[in-house]
Amino acid sequence: MRSISIKVFIVAICALVLSTNTPAMAHTALVSSTPRNGATIRVTPKNFVLNFSEVLAAIDDKSINTITLIGPTKNRVKLDLIRVLESRLSAKPFAPLPIGRYEIKYRVVAEDGHALNGVIKFSIQ
Ligand SMILES: [Cu+2]
Numbered sequence: 001m002r003s004i005s006i007k008v009f010i011v012a013i014c015a016l017v018l019s020t021n022t023p024a025m026a027h028t029a030l031v032s033s034t035p036r037n038g039a040t041i042r043v044t045p046k047n048f049v050l051n052f053s054e055v056l057a058a059i060d061d062k063s064i065n066t067i068t069l070i071g072p073t074k075n076r077v078k079l080d081l082i083r084v085l086e087s088r089l090s091a092k093p094f095a096p097l098p099i100g101r102y103e104i105k106y107r108v109v110a111e112d113g114h115a116l117n118g119v120i121k122f123s124i125q
Helices: 002-020
Strands: 030-034 039-041 048-052 066-070 079-085 088-093 100-109 115-124
Touching (some): 030 115, 048 066, 066 088
Antiparallel strands (some): 030 048, 048 088, 066 100, 079 088, 100 115
């Protein structure tokens, strides 16, 4: 009987934790991106654009959000004009990109202080 009461206790705690996580407190999420995750494209995009569900944070007007482009040989590809505008993070490729597989790695912090990391994979053929 003792193990059953412990299980009931654990379930009750989980329910309490879940119920306090209301939709209004939802953390930021990636809503859309250009290019999309898994996309195959034929030309270098003019812009990389990541749209999030929450406004992104800044400290003393400095962006604390990062975006990195990793190229076909796991090399870091230079990006230009990295910008944050409300819930949007964007950057431009510095030069036309060679054919191959790429990863956009991002780390953003929403205004509620929570961070989100992610990877968008695409290839240029
Ligand atoms: Cu949050």
